[in-house]
Amino acid sequence: MKTELFIGRTQVEAKRQQYFYPCTQHFYRNSPQLVRGSMQYVYDELGKEYTDFFAGVSVVACGHCNPAITSRTIAQLQQLQHTTTVYLTQPAVDLAERLEEVLPGDLRRTFFVNSGSEANEGALLLARMHTGRKGFIALESGLHGRTNLTMSVTGLPMWRTDKYLDKDVVFIPRPYQEDLSLEEAASLSLESLERVLEEKGHTIAAMIVEPIQGNGGMIMPAPDYFRQVKVLLERYGVLLIADEIQTGFGRTGRMFAMEHYGVTADIVSMAKALGNGVPVAAFATTDEIALSLNRPSASTFGGNPVSAATALAVLDYIRDQQLPERAAQLGERLKAGLLELQQRYPAVISHVRGTGLMLGAELSGASADQAAQLTDRVLEAMKDHGYLIGKNGIGRNVLAFQPPLIITEADIDGMLGVLDSVLAEEDKTDGPL
Template sequence: MEQQDFIGREAVADKRKQYFYPCTQHFYRDAPQLVRGSMQFVYDEKGKSYTDFFAGVSVVACGHCNPAITVRTIEQLQQLQHTTTIYLTQPSVDLAERLEEVMPGGLRRTFFVNSGSEANEGALLLARMYTGRKGFIALESGLHGRTNLTMSVTGLPMWRTDKYLDHDVEFIPRPYHPDLSLEEAASLSLESLERVLEEKGNTIAAMIVEPIQGNGGMIMPTRAYFRDVKALLERYGVLLIADEIQTGFGRTGKMFAMEHFDVVPDIISMAKALGNGIPVAAFATTDEIALALNRPSASTFGGNPVSAATALAVLDYIRDERLPERSVQLGERLKAGLKTLQARYPSLMVDVRGTGLMLGAELTGVDAEGAAALTDQVLETMKDRGYLIGKNGIGRNVLAFQPPMIITEEDIDGMLNVLNEVLAELDH
């Protein structure tokens, strides 16, 4: 596509206003029109390059248009593009077999869908079918999807759009509080969980958690927290669902983030990085629990040949390039650099947290509104200087660093140098 064929950022923004719903927002006051991607870089309609430190919210973990992956997507697209599960095809069963090899514990049965919301919806349904119970427990400030049931277990107010959500959900404090140590916050959360289980345990099907809360601000609990959670849940016959939509497939230094806590969930949901930009998602469980989902069901596009072939290529690339190990090494470098900036600009940056290449840097201001405005200003200036960073957190004041796992040390150092310049200009 020739450069003159691009309609330009203003025209794209105008069309969005005309034809999209008003809920569809975008970052930046002067938002570029992104037209091309190559590994850790994206390019706008004017030819400017940007180093991507957000990866579409952990999606393009192996890099934009990675040739080792896209070649296999194209091959499958040209051979057999679509069937449903009512026909026998090989890519989906090969993918299910490969997932069994990388999932923890006895998780081995997989149901393929298209998105993280669908995966979590299916996981919640499976828990109800297996236990015969209706209720759920969820953590405050978690995000699990935009369907009715996944929105019901979402604890971030800004994402709870529907006024008629399911009331059979008990929220407990997450194991984090800015005024407490992680150990103290974990204790408060566990005490709340135990109270809920004592009162309503026989009505609860499952507890759904993100091992690391992404949109909630990159919140990672103490190592013992989920072990204690699992022990409490087992006492009452309540299942544990691990929402690994953002955390799965090597980003945190483990194939699945729950492995950091030495806990095997009863059900696991996955999406995002599994397809590296091609829609593919799934929820998986044990042989025993899978028996509960036995009434006729299907997913028209779930596990179609193209998405399955792509996911197989992704798993091969993650293995061959040792991306989880790479995330550990590069994440340590990035986190150390962010910690240095925190020490240098304590009036602007108050915390750095997360693990691997899933890190957050919390900014502060005179009030919550000021902190959010500062975050937007940093994102805008970093974009102007060639770096795309995300944002999340309850107050939308946490810089989110979730780059493709093929990012380099030079990319990290370059971004940190520019971020240092930006913070220095803002540090009055």
């Protein structure tokens, strides 16, 4: 591809500054301008190759521009691009049928939308319709979207932009505290949940959770936590909503992350990897609960033929390439490598968390600001060496490893080798500055 087809990154940045809202930011001091992608690789306008270990925040799980998927997207685009749900189209019903095959338990009714925020908004509405109650319970440091209601149940302060959020939300401590064991933190969270239910259970429609808190820092609770949550909620007739938007479709080594805990939620929201870059999202539930969403409703673009055909191709590829199993195996290799780096640089890496190919390495500093600055320096250096890594966490000091699930052992080993050299540079001082 000829580089002269693209204007320079300085000009792109200037247009971005001129025409985008100031809330739109990127990770880097010198951000690459990405112009092309192929499986686990992306390329800038100068032709430099980057190995993607972030996948657009868990989106392109099957790889960038995967021909097995894009060929079917193009074919559908050329046949029927758009209609509405007032007409019959096969791709959408085929996709709903396929989702019923992979969803856990008795979840089989699906409402298609466009984004994760919209999926969670719909799930919350469904819970209110089914229970006749208004309130919600959410975990501190969770992230569920940027609509008013999903922002209301978001527990990360930096994402709670609206000053006029819904007041009928109660936050409880998440089952993680740095100075406690996972079991101790889970116990404190459950005690808080029980107190809230005893006081307000009759007003609560649902509790919404991420099986693994992604933006909260790759937080995975004790194995028995969600089972005990479900028992408490059922006692008070409160529904459980599993936000699987980042965790769904094989990323954690299971098709859905709640399977790690042996729990089936009442409602599951999904997006991101389902479309592998094409906007498609949904919330799914049981026959019984679905009956409560019975007033006329539609989504203009939700479940459109192109998105549905793409998602069907994604599900085929996940099945045929056994991506959940692949994520579990490669995740073990990546996590072992990160743990080895933690042993080598204990003053730099304080924690390694997560499972499958959804892993985080928390970086240390003399202060929260210094830890965040260290994280930015590591991201910049890794980018300069050709590796794109994400960041998250309450203090924005957790390196996020969420690569396409088609990443290879060689890619992982190469990235770990470069990360080793970058961390060694940081460790030359008396500790990260």
